[in-house]
Amino acid sequence: MTSPASAARRTVRVDLGERSYDILIGPGLIASAGAEIGARLKGCRIAVVTDEHVAPLYLEPFLSSLADAGIEAVSQVLPAGEKTKSFEHLMTVCDAVLGARIERGDAVVALGGGVIGDLTGFAAGIVRRGSRFIQVPTSLLAQVDSSVGGKTGINSRHGKNLIGVFHQPDLVLADTGVLDTLSPREFRAGYAEVAKYGLIDKPDFFAWLEKNWRDIFSGGEARIEAIATSCQAKADVVAADERETGLRALLNLGHTFGHALEAATEYDSARLVHGEGVAIGMVLAHQFSARMNLASPDDARRVEAHLKDVGLPVSMDAIPGGLPPVEVLMEAIAQDKKVKSGRLTFILTRGIGQSFVADDVPASEVLSFLKEKHPR
Amino acid sequence: MTSPASAARRTVRVDLGERSYDILIGPGLIASAGAEIGARLKGCRIAVVTDEHVAPLYLEPFLSSLADAGIEAVSQVLPAGEKTKSFEHLMTVCDAVLGARIERGDAVVALGGGVIGDLTGFAAGIVRRGSRFIQVPTSLLAQVDSSVGGKTGINSRHGKNLIGVFHQPDLVLADTGVLDTLSPREFRAGYAEVAKYGLIDKPDFFAWLEKNWRDIFSGGEARIEAIATSCQAKADVVAADERETGLRALLNLGHTFGHALEAATEYDSARLVHGEGVAIGMVLAHQFSARMNLASPDDARRVEAHLKDVGLPVSMDAIPGGLPPVEVLMEAIAQDKKVKSGRLTFILTRGIGQSFVADDVPASEVLSFLKEKHPR
Numbered sequence: 001m002t003s004p005a006s007a008a009r010r011t012v013r014v015d016l017g018e019r020s021y022d023i024l025i026g027p028g029l030i031a032s033a034g035a036e037i038g039a040r041l042k043g044c045r046i047a048v049v050t051d052e053h054v055a056p057l058y059l060e061p062f063l064s065s066l067a068d069a070g071i072e073a074v075s076q077v078l079p080a081g082e083k084t085k086s087f088e089h090l091m092t093v094c095d096a097v098l099g100a101r102i103e104r105g106d107a108v109v110a111l112g113g114g115v116i117g118d119l120t121g122f123a124a125g126i127v128r129r130g131s132r133f134i135q136v137p138t139s140l141l142a143q144v145d146s147s148v149g150g151k152t153g154i155n156s157r158h159g160k161n162l163i164g165v166f167h168q169p170d171l172v173l174a175d176t177g178v179l180d181t182l183s184p185r186e187f188r189a190g191y192a193e194v195a196k197y198g199l200i201d202k203p204d205f206f207a208w209l210e211k212n213w214r215d216i217f218s219g220g221e222a223r224i225e226a227i228a229t230s231c232q233a234k235a236d237v238v239a240a241d242e243r244e245t246g247l248r249a250l251l252n253l254g255h256t257f258g259h260a261l262e263a264a265t266e267y268d269s270a271r272l273v274h275g276e277g278v279a280i281g282m283v284l285a286h287q288f289s290a291r292m293n294l295a296s297p298d299d300a301r302r303v304e305a306h307l308k309d310v311g312l313p314v315s316m317d318a319i320p321g322g323l324p325p326v327e328v329l330m331e332a333i334a335q336d337k338k339v340k341s342g343r344l345t346f347i348l349t350r351g352i353g354q355s356f357v358a359d360d361v362p363a364s365e366v367l368s369f370l371k372e373k374h375p376r
Numbered sequence: 377m378t379s380p381a382s383a384a385r386r387t388v389r390v391d392l393g394e395r396s397y398d399i400l401i402g403p404g405l406i407a408s409a410g411a412e413i414g415a416r417l418k419g420c421r422i423a424v425v426t427d428e429h430v431a432p433l434y435l436e437p438f439l440s441s442l443a444d445a446g447i448e449a450v451s452q453v454l455p456a457g458e459k460t461k462s463f464e465h466l467m468t469v470c471d472a473v474l475g476a477r478i479e480r481g482d483a484v485v486a487l488g489g490g491v492i493g494d495l496t497g498f499a500a501g502i503v504r505r506g507s508r509f510i511q512v513p514t515s516l517l518a519q520v521d522s523s524v525g526g527k528t529g530i531n532s533r534h535g536k537n538l539i540g541v542f543h544q545p546d547l548v549l550a551d552t553g554v555l556d557t558l559s560p561r562e563f564r565a566g567y568a569e570v571a572k573y574g575l576i577d578k579p580d581f582f583a584w585l586e587k588n589w590r591d592i593f594s595g596g597e598a599r600i601e602a603i604a605t606s607c608q609a610k611a612d613v614v615a616a617d618e619r620e621t622g623l624r625a626l627l628n629l630g631h632t633f634g635h636a637l638e639a640a641t642e643y644d645s646a647r648l649v650h651g652e653g654v655a656i657g658m659v660l661a662h663q664f665s666a667r668m669n670l671a672s673p674d675d676a677r678r679v680e681a682h683l684k685d686v687g688l689p690v691s692m693d694a695i696p697g698g699l700p701p702v703e704v705l706m707e708a709i710a711q712d713k714k715v716k717s718g719r720l721t722f723i724l725t726r727g728i729g730q731s732f733v734a735d736d737v738p739a740s741e742v743l744s745f746l747k748e749k750h751p752r
């Protein structure tokens with residue numbers, strides 16, 4: 001089978017001066033990975049990191065594409081799931097990369113979802129104080145979000161993503177065809193981040209999603225279009241604020257609540273995956289904004305309706321297994337990295353596509369809001 | 377007892393644009409740490425990391441100086457020694473810092489030698505993707521070398537310092553008085569790095585050291601002078617080449633051999649400490665340069681004589697416990713981070729104070745040179 005017309009392929013450039021890079025988006029990119037990498041990073045050797053779900057599906061095709069282009073490679077397969085973003089696995093990856101004698105001019109590749117991308121990017125950022133890095137995101141979430149922007153990291157027992165570095169990739173290859181093997185649940189979770197870009201500052205994109213989401217789920221042009229629009233949105237924010245000192249915080253819409261829910265469910269993906277936490281978090285952020293008289297409750301209802309249509313959870317009681325008391329959620333929120341000198345920083349909204357950074361949100365308001373929403 | 381006149385205090389500025397910082401050098405700086413830090417980092421909280429040798433001597437004075445300045449602090453004491461630069465202890469420090477709720481505006485402090493500085497700086501560089509960092513170096517080596525320049529890291533089973541980040545401190549406080557409790561052996565080891573700056577490109581400084589080394593060892597003005605000159609030398613190189621792409625490699629004079637010897641002795645400080653490896657390595661680099669007809673053998677003899685006067689080891693047979701075969705040393709040299717695409721990069725010299733980067737040194741020459749020098 002030949003790969004679909006590369007005419008459908010899109011390129012988004014992340015503009016970061018010397019560290020600028022391309023995101024290639026389209027079907028068949030795993031099959032042409034060797035050629036794309038070989039054309040850009042001459043004579044490099046490669047260490048591929050992937051997980052046990054992705055390996056049986058795409059490791060062989062990826063490695064043979066490299067081999068066809070004359071690129072030497074070694075690979076490391078890790079367990080799948082959020083718990084893999086740990087010090088233990090970071091050490092495993094660093095050891096594997098060093099053991100393979102990957103030098104500064106060579107490259108480390110993340111072939112997988114956001115977990116593999118975050119962990120591998122962190123390892124690439126610290127091995128020899130920074131090695132070249134290529135993202136080959138295979139989940140929708142990784143394609144539209146985690147593979148773009150250079151944030152890498154692992155989790156700590158004190159919270160998610162608290163340990164890491166900024167380390168930009170040299171290239172991102174987003175093969176939209178591989179999303180067909182992603183479970184519907186994971187696809188939906190990634191879709192939450194797509195919707196997020198509309199909710200941040202693209203009301204027309206959100207309206208387009210309300211109409212076209214079924215086409216995105218089934219594949220083809222609409223999917224490529226949605227991914228490219230999302231990558232462009234993230235690339236714009238990253239280019240304007242690489243180190244997350246201001247603007248970039250908007251990308252955290254829904255994430256403060258979302259991270260607290262992930263912590264409360266102990267990162268157990270059987271109960272909640274990242275994108276699901278974000279979906280609930282975005283609905284909560286819109287509801288909280290309405291409660292603070294910043295936005296109309298109709299907007300919150302519209303967000304809730306769309307995410308529900310798609311099949312995403314939209315409230316805390318949708319999480320199986322129950323939640324700890326509200327006080328525990330507040331703890332997690334206060335430890336979240338978006339807290340500055342004690343005050344709570346949240347992304348709130350004035351309506352669909354009108355999000356903003358509110359850095360003086362009273363903890364007491366959040367607490368009483370959560371008490372209302374919390375399932376008994 | 378009042379601290380000696382602060383008139384003796386020197387300041388060296390490391391010029392790195394937005395990330396510029398001061399190195400304060402002189403006696404009594406631990407006693408005035410609270411005031412110095414408080415004046416620069418308003419309202420910050422502090423997590424101090426130190427080791428079990430330094431803690432009983434200086435942790436209390438340091439903490440009370442902070443308390444006097446109204447600065448809240450927590451502390452973490454680790455085992456002393458090179459083996460502490462491990463993933464395990466990195467995790468301990470990250471956990472302690474996060475557990476103390478140190479946020480981006482707060483600061484992590486390394487109170488100790490190069491081991492504590494490298495490990496703690498690395499932790500500061502990855503906690504919340506970068507926290508503020510203060511170096512309070514207490515060994516001579518740390519004061520003249522490791523605390524300046526932002527290189528941080530840990531060791532891997534594949535080699536020394538292979539994992540880390542560049543993370544510049546916000547301030548360095550080098551209290552020259554604390555060096556009086558350093559063991560003579562550790563003082564000498566640090567002195568090897570002082571001599572290195574002369575050998576790189578300061579022949580007059582090397583000649584001054586040949587005359588004045590006894591005064592440096594006994595303390596007072598000559599010591600402050602030697603430390604300030606060393607810091608200035610390192611600051612100049614770092615400012616010109618922060619990320620070690622060229623010039624900065626000169627700082628590795630003696631280090632390729634030195635690291636191989638450290639690996640060969642399994643980082644067992646009973647047998648060899650870093651500065652001793654560097655001393656032997658610098659003698660070897662001068663001898664090898666003479667063998668390659670780049671420099672006069674007289675220069676190699678002069679370097680050997682001075683380091684020997686001071687009490688440093690100057691040849692491989694001075695290392696107790698024997699060494700592995702030459703081939704094992706070559707392995708370590710080839711895995712060392714200064715190898716580019718298979719060729720060997722060494723710092724060689726044309727004479728005292730005339731070092732240069734040679735990036736095409738034939739491995740075969742190094743091998744036969746080592747065979748000659750290697751103790752049977």
Ligand SMILES: NC(=O)c1ccc[n+]([C@@H]2O[C@H](COP(=O)([O-])OP(=O)(O)OC[C@H]3O[C@@H](n4cnc5c(N)ncnc54)[C@H](O)[C@@H]3O)[C@@H](O)[C@H]2O)c1
Nearest residue numbers: 053080113114115116138139141142145146151178181182
């Ligand atoms: N760095 C960033 O900027 C950033 C942004 C957002 C999220 N994240 C992180 O991303 C992570 C979540 O990413 P994720 O949702 O991709 O999780 P994931 O990596 O766990 O992938 C989800 C699941 O799908 C499987 N999978 C991936 N691709 C597949 C394919 N093509 N076919 C079949 N199965 C496939 C994986 O094995 C896994 O079981 C979280 O850790 C989150 O913190 C990071």
Ligand SMILES: NC(=O)c1ccc[n+]([C@@H]2O[C@H](COP(=O)([O-])OP(=O)(O)OC[C@H]3O[C@@H](n4cnc5c(N)ncnc54)[C@H](O)[C@@H]3O)[C@@H](O)[C@H]2O)c1
Nearest residue numbers: 429456489490491514515517518521522527554557558650
């Ligand atoms: N980051 C860099 O640029 C850089 C440069 C050079 C060396 N290094 C690293 O530095 C490390 C060596 O540093 P080091 O020689 O300071 O080792 P160290 O930190 O192990 O200190 C040496 C010994 O002296 C003790 N000590 C420290 N200060 C003391 C004091 N005032 N009184 C009594 N005892 C004291 C320590 O507890 C330790 O036992 C190596 O790991 C090396 O790789 C890093």
Ligand SMILES: [Zn+2]
Nearest residue numbers: 145193274278
């Ligand atoms: Zn997200």
Ligand SMILES: [Zn+2]
Nearest residue numbers: 521569650654
């Ligand atoms: Zn050194």
